[in-house]
Amino acid sequence: MFFYVLIVMIGVVCGPLMRQVQAADRPNVIIVITDDQGYGDIAAHGNPIIKTPNMDRLHAQSVRLTDFHVDPTCAPTRSSVMSGRFSTRTGIWHTIMGRSLMNTKELTVAETFKAAGYRTGMFGKWHLGDNYPMRPQDQGFDHVVWHHGGGVTQGPDYWGNDYFDDTYEVDGKYHKFEGYCTDVWFGEALSYIKANRDKPFFVYLATNAPHGPYLVADKYADPYRKQGLTDTMARFYGMITNVDDNLGVFMQRLDDWQLAENTILIFMTDNGTAAGMRGNKTWRGFNAGMKGNKGSVFDGGHRVPFFIRWPAGGLIGGRDDNVLAAHIDVLPTLVDLAGIKKPDGPPLDGVSLAKRLLDPSMPMPDRQLVLHQQRVHTPIKWRNSLVFTERWRLVNKDQLYDIEADPGQNKDLAGQYPEVVKKLQGRFDKFWDSLQPVYNDYSRIGLGSDAQNPTTLMSHDWLVEDYKYSPWNQARVAEGLVGSGPWAVNVEREGEYEIALDRWPLYIDKPIGAKHAKLAIGDKTVDADVDPSAASAIFRLHLTPGPAMMQSWLTGEDDKVRGAYFVRVRRLP
Template identity: 30%
Template sequence: MMKSVGLLVFALLWTGSCLQAQSNQPNILLIFIDDGGNADFGFQGSDLMPTPALDKLAKSGVMFTQGYVSASVCGPSRAGLITGRYQQRFGYEENNVPGYMSENSKLLGDEMGLPVDEKTIGNYLKGLGYKTGYYGKWHLGDADKYHPTKRGFDEFYGFRGGDRSYFAYEQIPHDDKKMERGFGQFEEPEGYVTDVLADETIAFIENNKNEPWFAFLAFNAVHTPMEATEEDLAQFPQLSGLRKEVAAMTLALDRACGRVLDKLDELGLDKNTLVVFTNDNGGPTDKNGSVNLPLSGTKSNHLEGGIRVPYLISWPAQLKKKQTYNYPVSTLDLLPTFYAAAGGDMSDLPSVDGVDLMPYLQGKNEDRPHETLFWKKGPRAAVRQGDWKLIRYSDRPAELYYLPEDISEHNNLASQNLEKVQELFTLLYEWELTLEPPLWHLKRKFEKYDIDRMDRYR
């Protein structure tokens, strides 16, 4: 009898400890936007773009002055973030868009995507008991085998491709632009897509408020096509053209973020929800009117304007408010940061290139999270070691910048620092030896890799 009572007490204590551990797991909300300009948010210093919801989020936690992505274009950047690994390690070096082919000259079409043996944030967090949902732009493969519900996400509402209209299509131009609920249930949105994605995320949060959840909210705003509501356009009578469109779209984006964040407050989930806001690459200024100043460069190149992005983290239960963090961090860090916060063992992530940011943000580790960061697309590449940055081109000499004194990359110091150039070239070559060949490349026989505009928008 005593033995039975003892076993019962042990079982109750063990169950209680498990429930307590689970209750301490934070909810996780990742807000990931598309093609935003570095300077186009109030918390980034804009006096033209009103972003009160995101400004409030910035004040509630940590704002990073040197937040980086792992690629300057959409698909590879997303592949790096969702795996925590440099995407070149598994051949996801080029954007997965029409016009690419495999090494054996086979046109790939829908077959370009995140290799199925790569684990995602969704896979890792599901393994820790999280309910997972993905809302918005996927762009990690159109084929069924790459579908979010097969890559660690319990729920999906969004589209598989890289862009689509912000309003319902009367005639859908391509399958990857279809809005999809779950797997294979296609339905056009009733309303402006930015608003609808917020609605879907709010519903997911409400439905899972009593268990730990991870919501990946991947807005397609402010990527082309440039489409805003008449009501939002009317808020910017002083602007015209693309600049007016992107301002109106950013206003809608901020409003949608605010509604999701307000729902956390309403449900009492705000204190123990880890919220991240960031962007997939620098703004393509000529396409959507975005502004990256004082950074030079744009989406598709390795100047700071192509790879440095707005980056916020808030977790009231663990992080002090109104912090600014000045060392470089990467979107590669999100997976290990989320995994550790959720109670995961970091030894489970031996091949991940990112780091858990929490010890750095809580003052437990005063070192740099990364001494070295890399970028690569074809023969073009860049490496940052400490505060020095080398950019390698295919058609002209490399450039060297000392970023603390030259954030706009105006003063090329390569000819004055040949030893530093050689040192950084060596680092870059050694890193490239660890990578896999690209899984696809442009079908044109003679590709000029620097066709992407190198305008500096000084």
């Protein structure tokens, strides 16, 4: 009898932990991250207009981190999710201008799971570098289906894409798809899961929706137009409802294939709402009482949904947890939940929330987290900055808000709590000082590697000082923005190289429209007259290995000088 009672007691006390160990032997892991969808853009969070029944269902089945934070914009958040480190530390503090390229010294969550024997797939938006060695296939993913740049229709994206029947890259080659972009990402992810369901897999499913331009079928936008919403908001909400439809099919397939039970499924977003507050008198929008939206260091810019469901591990039941957490915690948390070993890599900024998720009574240490929204060539101290704890938000160095008493951040208490201000300022000082080595470093595009030869560089990644000189999107290229900037590159192998300067992507088949071309790479400079009707200006150079800056200039028939928006580099046999 004593033996029976002992066994029962062990089961009661250790049951959840045993379930964790057994399930974590080989759980699948899926991260679904949407683009520009805010905390208030989900019906389950109190939005009375938007229709998100499947997000609501996942919300009801998950542990919800209600005080979860990311960076206020796209690429920085994604670098932190991938690395478990503050985004600036990875080399990213912008979404363009060569500062959205992740340092290849980072150890990604994909590399971590791949080292543990997982199959790894990535679908949708990457936004951490379009060239070797920063592409998703260079950063731990076995199979990738993705668009270039920070969004469909941006400069590095395949020209002619408009969200419908687009051309995306599949494992290094372009492939034309049928259907809406979000449908493609979910469909390709399901095909990958189906083919690998007998093996453990890690899937990163990152939709570009509902990022602008706000393009979606009328059947999704019309129901919101009929309720009197602005056209922009109707399309934005329609894109989210389309994501929701896909999420519903996705979760049903996991059930059908008996994968849901032992799959860690995370749903999150990359920053605050982009268009969810662009309303009118009929419907202004819903932001869950928060101030700010995408790009803001007030809570509406960075507090986002985070649902995590893992039935076999006990992460079920629709439970809220208000523990302070952030994107930097995703990697260490997944490592612990899955019971895998993290390879050696740079020190993490995030902490594991695994024990807290499994046992909500588990205390967590007080934390002082930091973020800043720079969007400049070189970061400026205190620019769009935030230091935050469970209670306090120190905004832009000298504004202090008690988020528990004042969730709308309407009353500045800095004058009443100078000691809190000083303490949090000290935290930012340490954060800033720790990042100093990064500010003058560059994430360099590889030239001449066997992994990508030839490679095409695009002006989205020019290292320019001012946003107005960055031809980061197709519209600026089409209008012929005047200016030029360098790319930070690394010549991987010595040899003869052919470098072609282009005004347009080669597949567009338009003339260069320039009468003179000039190229500089490292200490080499070459120039030549050009036939304006030619497609390209082509140079041949002998390059030696090592880091360099590469820049181009095209003198047009109008005598204006522009950089080549596209440069193709090929190491010759």
